[in-house]
Amino acid sequence: MPREQIERQEMPAQDPQERIHNFYEVALGYPEEIAKLEAQRCLQCKKPRCVEGCPVEVPIPEFIAALRDGDLAGSIRVMKSKNNLPAICGRVCPQETQCEAMCVLGKKGQPVAIGRLERFIADWERKTGVQKPDIAPPTGKKVAVIGAGPAGLTAAGDLARYGHKVTIYEALHAPGGVLIYGIPEFRLPKDVVRAEVDYVLSLGVDLVLDCVVGKTLTLEDLFADGYEAIFLGTGAGLPMFMNIPGENYNGVYSANEFLTRVNLMKAYRFPEYDTPVKIGKRVAVVGAGNVAMDAARSALRLGAEEVSIVYRRSRDEVPARAEEVHHAEEEGILFKFLTNPVEIYGNDKGWVRGMRCIRMALGEPDSSGRPRPVPIPGSEFDMEVDNVIMALGTRPNPMVFTDAQGIERTRHGTIVGDPITGRTTRPRVWAGGDIVTGAATVISAMGAGKRAAADIDAFLKGVFTEADWHAKKEEVPAAHP
């Protein structure tokens, strides 16, 4: 078939009526023939715009060409030169605002399904066995990585490949960060995450779980123990509430608590697993990001009959990935746009009974560039609900800083870090991911981990010293083996 006539290939998915009763993965991935067909659509642009849209500059046309030609091993090798976690990124990157948004085919028709191809190639590798990369000879230098989310795992993997001895310290009892406690099984199976973690550990990285840095150990303890560099990848895990009356009623959850119970603690398999979660018939989720979609769709799978997303702006401003919004709609999640809660009310036993909301109109753009929602006076109305889940965004957890000297932070609690090198204001301490940017994306956290690892390596090899720390920003040292 001529290339121009091939349409963007749909990815098979579980039937909506079936999947709302289980936690299995919704999107099923391309079969090989379909992947190759989709790969043929790529024009192999000389100046590929798609690459500019990818935060880690995956060599997109190259990996697609190899896939198209049936060289799957070559394809994954190209991919992994820039992206250590393709099975994850292929599933959760907001492609429609990144790589695929820039694809030239998208100007007139549908962009190449870059994310789906990325997922295909990574799943192929997981099935056939992962090749271990070359590891540089040991340098004898010790590096501590705090937090086992995408930023920390990526930094640790690269540092190990440069030959350094890396130990990751993680507060929870399982590695993966948001990938394990936040994003549900039906969107990102935990064996995919586990495989990526195992890969990093196979490079010789040590992992210490149940270790809350700032409590169990402090940064000063780590320096005293002989670590020469520390990377902070502790994310933005602190939940926000609206500070409206009634938020402490039984049945009101932060999305973090709800998702942690369901994903990390596996409450959807209660009582086989011990941790319970309590979801009634009608559930309101406040917010419209990925977190809100995940919470709403999880609530549905736990047996809720009516789940509403309550969002103060309009459909056009919804920040979640397009695919998640689409899947949520297919599953029957209701969307209440231009609506904002003002109060939660309860019964005499302290349980949620309903939520009072006010309708909103869009006004002038605010500091984020989006139209500011303004309440319409007198438009209050009540929704009867059994649960409210607050998915309003998160801030960095300050716990890691207990005795940390000289690490400057912004008033939002994020670290002041160099966007290229990840250096903080304190020598020998780097940071990257959500702790620097505030809640962002998996791929941007990975990118930050990668750049910081390169800078740490340059430092440990003496390319620059503590004296140069605050001097004019170093160029990131050239690519490593």
Next chain:
Amino acid sequence: MYEILYREDLAPVTKLIEVKAPLVARKARAGQFVVIRVNEKGERIPLTIADFDREKGTLTLIFQEVGKTTMMLGTKRAGDYLASVVGPLGHPSEIENYGTVICVGGGVGIAPIFPIARELKQAGNKVISIIGARNKDLLFWEDRMRSVSDELVVTTDDGSYGRKALVTEPLKEMLAAGLKPARIWAIGPAIMMKFVSLTTQPFGAPTIVSLNSIMVDGTGMCGACRVSVGGQTRFVCVEGPEFDGHQVDWNLLLERQRIYMDEEKRALEHWKEHGCQCDDGC
């Protein structure tokens, strides 16, 4: 994995274990707690650090079997392992030489009050302690408490040992007789801490309580543990566990402790029927 080195039954439903967790022991201080998981499928539950030994790298935990997780923990013996021990979490108690202090421990709350009383004593305070339980069988560590107290009153609800009274009764008499303690610490079931706070409020005696809200992570990331203190929402795990008892919204705490009552019953029945189904071979 964290090895249990020693176990002792303090009372039919109250058990003591000593568990190896050197990193936690190195940092532990009175008033702090740990979050533990018994096994891979287990829930994360908070337990106060009742004692610690930095040299041996051990923590002493004392728990009352009230539901599935604590009962499962109660089946563990020396040589068994816990899946997780995380900590030390929460702020330590603020220990200074205040003058005269009163330490009130109710039920399993005697365990966490002990290291606080000991440190207060070491700091030079005159320590008056009141410990109480529903009956004689639930009482423990009278000797330890005596060893760190200048005065000790023991009560039981049913009079099976010591004075037949609730801990609030001797406390009220002391305050009514004109004793002016610089601080009172009260640890026990929420309902007991509530009534201690109500007892001391009219006398204006500063009262510190250690709140036992439901928790998941214990590091501030979920908000399960939120309570209202002085009209403000606070996270017990990172901002507490100790708060001014006169400012706590006790009814909210008591209501929030009951969120999972039905599920707790189901979990316990499931466990009694099927036994432990985890893969750890316990």
